[in-house]
Amino acid sequence: MTMTPAPTKPWAASPKDRAIDGTIFLAALLSSYVVVFITPMKGKLAYFACFFIAYAILTTTFKGIQRGNAAAKDALINSLVAIGAIVTVIPAASILFTVLQKGSPGISFGLFTHDMSLATPTDPLSNGGLLHAITGTLTLMLLSLVMSVPIGILTALYLTEIKGRFTGPIRFLVQAMSGVPSIVAGLFILSAILYPITKAYSGLMGALSLTILMIPTIARTSEEVLNLIPNDLREAGTALGGTQWRTVAMIVLPAAKSGLVTAVILGVARIAGETAPILLLTGGGDKVNPNAFNGPMGSLPYYIWKSFNAGSPEAITRAWAGLLVLVGLVLFLFTSARFLGSRKVSK
Amino acid sequence: MTTPHESENQEMQTSVKPSSLADVANAKAPKVPGTAALGTGLETRGVHAWFGKHHALSNVSLDFAAGTVTALIGPSGCGKSTFIRTINRMHEFIPGAAMAGEVLLDGKDVYAPGTDVTKIRLQIGMVFQKPNPFPSMTIGENVLSGLKLAQLKVDNKDDLLEECLERAGLWNEVKDRLGAHGGSLSGGQQQRLCIARALAVRPQVLLMDEPCSALDPGSTLRIEETIRHLSDTMTIIIVTHNMQQAARVSDYTAFFLSDGGPGQMIEVAPTSEIFSRPQDSRTESYVTGRFG
Numbered sequence: 001m002t003m004t005p006a007p008t009k010p011w012a013a014s015p016k017d018r019a020i021d022g023t024i025f026l027a028a029l030l031s032s033y034v035v036v037f038i039t040p041m042k043g044k045l046a047y048f049a050c051f052f053i054a055y056a057i058l059t060t061t062f063k064g065i066q067r068g069n070a071a072a073k074d075a076l077i078n079s080l081v082a083i084g085a086i087v088t089v090i091p092a093a094s095i096l097f098t099v100l101q102k103g104s105p106g107i108s109f110g111l112f113t114h115d116m117s118l119a120t121p122t123d124p125l126s127n128g129g130l131l132h133a134i135t136g137t138l139t140l141m142l143l144s145l146v147m148s149v150p151i152g153i154l155t156a157l158y159l160t161e162i163k164g165r166f167t168g169p170i171r172f173l174v175q176a177m178s179g180v181p182s183i184v185a186g187l188f189i190l191s192a193i194l195y196p197i198t199k200a201y202s203g204l205m206g207a208l209s210l211t212i213l214m215i216p217t218i219a220r221t222s223e224e225v226l227n228l229i230p231n232d233l234r235e236a237g238t239a240l241g242g243t244q245w246r247t248v249a250m251i252v253l254p255a256a257k258s259g260l261v262t263a264v265i266l267g268v269a270r271i272a273g274e275t276a277p278i279l280l281l282t283g284g285g286d287k288v289n290p291n292a293f294n295g296p297m298g299s300l301p302y303y304i305w306k307s308f309n310a311g312s313p314e315a316i317t318r319a320w321a322g323l324l325v326l327v328g329l330v331l332f333l334f335t336s337a338r339f340l341g342s343r344k345v346s347k
Numbered sequence: 348m349t350t351p352h353e354s355e356n357q358e359m360q361t362s363v364k365p366s367s368l369a370d371v372a373n374a375k376a377p378k379v380p381g382t383a384a385l386g387t388g389l390e391t392r393g394v395h396a397w398f399g400k401h402h403a404l405s406n407v408s409l410d411f412a413a414g415t416v417t418a419l420i421g422p423s424g425c426g427k428s429t430f431i432r433t434i435n436r437m438h439e440f441i442p443g444a445a446m447a448g449e450v451l452l453d454g455k456d457v458y459a460p461g462t463d464v465t466k467i468r469l470q471i472g473m474v475f476q477k478p479n480p481f482p483s484m485t486i487g488e489n490v491l492s493g494l495k496l497a498q499l500k501v502d503n504k505d506d507l508l509e510e511c512l513e514r515a516g517l518w519n520e521v522k523d524r525l526g527a528h529g530g531s532l533s534g535g536q537q538q539r540l541c542i543a544r545a546l547a548v549r550p551q552v553l554l555m556d557e558p559c560s561a562l563d564p565g566s567t568l569r570i571e572e573t574i575r576h577l578s579d580t581m582t583i584i585i586v587t588h589n590m591q592q593a594a595r596v597s598d599y600t601a602f603f604l605s606d607g608g609p610g611q612m613i614e615v616a617p618t619s620e621i622f623s624r625p626q627d628s629r630t631e632s633y634v635t636g637r638f639g
Contacts, residue, residue, distance in 0.1 A: 163442075232479040236541070239437060241469035241548055242496030250496060254483035 028055035052083045099323050106321025116286035121310035121318055130322055132288040132298035139292050140299055143207035144214055144271060149264055152218030160226040161248050178216035185212040186277025194281060203292035206282030210271040218267040225259030265337050272330045275301040300326040368622035371594040387453050388413040388582055389552055394448035396429045396438060403429050405609035409601055416583045418593035421603035426610025427586045431554045435471040436464050469497055472550035476557040478537035480529030487525035489540055493548040507547060515543035516573045535566020542573060555585040571596050590634060594622055602630045
């Protein structure tokens with residue numbers, strides 16, 4: 001009878017390896033402290049920089065002594081990659097932390113049930129809320145989504161599936177448009193529609209300018225996603241007697257679903273915090289405005305901007321609370337879209 | 348100078364290999380082509396194909412009698428795949444593609460003006476080299492996808508589903524998990540799923556482009572059995588690089604070759620003859636393994 005051996009991981013780090021790694025870590029920490037102490041450098045940034053440099057040097061030398069040149073290079077590149085990743089995360093984490101720290105005192109239940117029609121930004125925090133801004137921002141997002149998702153995805157389908165005569169120019173235009181500053185989109189709607197035709201602020205005007213900003217993002221990302229769908233699937237659909245449209249609708253789009261959801265998320269991310277076109281086109285009321293086609297409408301970026309401008313401590317706390325709500329809203333939309341997009345595919 | 352005796356010996360040695368393949372080819376029951384219910388079959392008349400300026404295929408005229416299996420053999424790049432893609436009009440999807448000649452299905456040119464090309468592809472099904480089940484669909488949905496794509500109606504979908512999977516030799520393996528995703532099957536099962544999918548729209552002709560090249564020997568054998576069964580009810584054209592396979596499954600074999608220029612059909616004959624008494628010396632060199 002043979003005994004089944006216990007599963008082991010011979011490639012895993014031994015306690016000795018761990019001890020060495022820990023020592024290097026502590027040594028790097030210590031040397032960064034010493035360096036900051038004896039040189040004129042000051043502040044958190046100096047500690048971080050010295051620590052990373054010391055850690056990279058120590059691991060590289062140690063691995064070099066232990067295993068030779070190639071291992072030293074490997075360790076150096078490894079630590080540089082790790083440093084790069086950490087440096088990228090620091091600002092994001094720092095922003096989230098600051099927003100949470102400064103915004104949470106302003107969060108209360110009343111914030112989500114009242115608007116500012118009976119309060120001014122300098123009032124105590126118990127008065128008023130940002131219901132009008134939340135509903136306004138959601139309305140703007142919804143309107144822009146309704147307009148830009150079909151146009152963006154149809155553009156991507158033209159570029160990947162139809163590949164007509166205008167593919168080149170359209171791709172060029174879409175790429176150029178994705179760099180359009182938001183104020184330009186705002187001024188365009190202002191001069192092309194708001195001044196000559198409607199002559200009034202409305203949610204729709206703001207949504208139109210946001211649509212201009214969203215379409216290129218959605219179209220470009222969707223194009224890349226659709227290009228990843230293997231041509232085999234299109235051929236298989238056609239070989240089964242499907243027309244091009246039915247093959248695209250039944251096979252290509254479902255296969256690309258989670259990628260398309262990501263494209264839409266990126267589009268929303270592009271516009272969620274846009275302020276300039278909204279200032280120009282939507283104005284910003286203090287009251288919940290259920291009519292997106294007429295009259296100024298509040299929005300979170302506008303609320304944040306206005307509160308900061310008011311300047312009193314209460315107003316500034318309101319602004320931070322508004323930021324926290326905006327960040328939370330975007331995060332919520334992202335996670336739910338990811339969840340919806342991946343639910344069936346991952347099974 | 349070789350003595351007569353020596354040259355006879357050499358001849359005997361070279362004839363060992365083809366005769367073994369011919370034995371394989373002969374071991375099958377002879378097939379009587381052309382039962383009326385299957386239509387009158389498929390013919391190509393002087394088919395040429397181009398990719399841009401590159402002349403890929405020259406003057407192929409072949410008859411495929413209804414209910415027969417024809418194997419297309421030949422080295423890579425000799426236009427076999429291009430040829431079968433001209434038959435169900437998939438060739439035209441390649442940018443810059445062009446063709447000449449006629450492809451007659453039941454006597455009607457599939458390239459005639461006014462032909463509904465999606466109907467042609469319903470009558471001439473295709474199985475690809477790499478298994479390509481639709482990733483967003485379950486096993487059952489995959490089999491029936493052709494009906495939805497072509498907007499066909501059937502009375503009893505469950506019966507059709509079972510029948511197609513049965514004919515593709517997959518029913519017993521998947522009957523308990525028709526709701527699972529097609530991607531959860533093994534490569535050989537996926538390819539049989541693709542065959543079942545092609546069968547669901549009831550094609551007259553089935554084109555198979557190296558259907559076993561990505562599969563293990565066991566799956567290959569299953570698919571070859573499937574092909575033998577299917578040939579009772581449809582005309583099958585199979586491109587293969589495996590000469591044993593051509594000998595095992597086909598009634599007729601056509602040899603394609605490109606001598607640097609466009610690919611040409613060198614010779615077509617009943618499979619046993621191609622492997623035992625090829626008329627052309629190039630065919631003999633190829634089937635005896637001297638090149639390619």
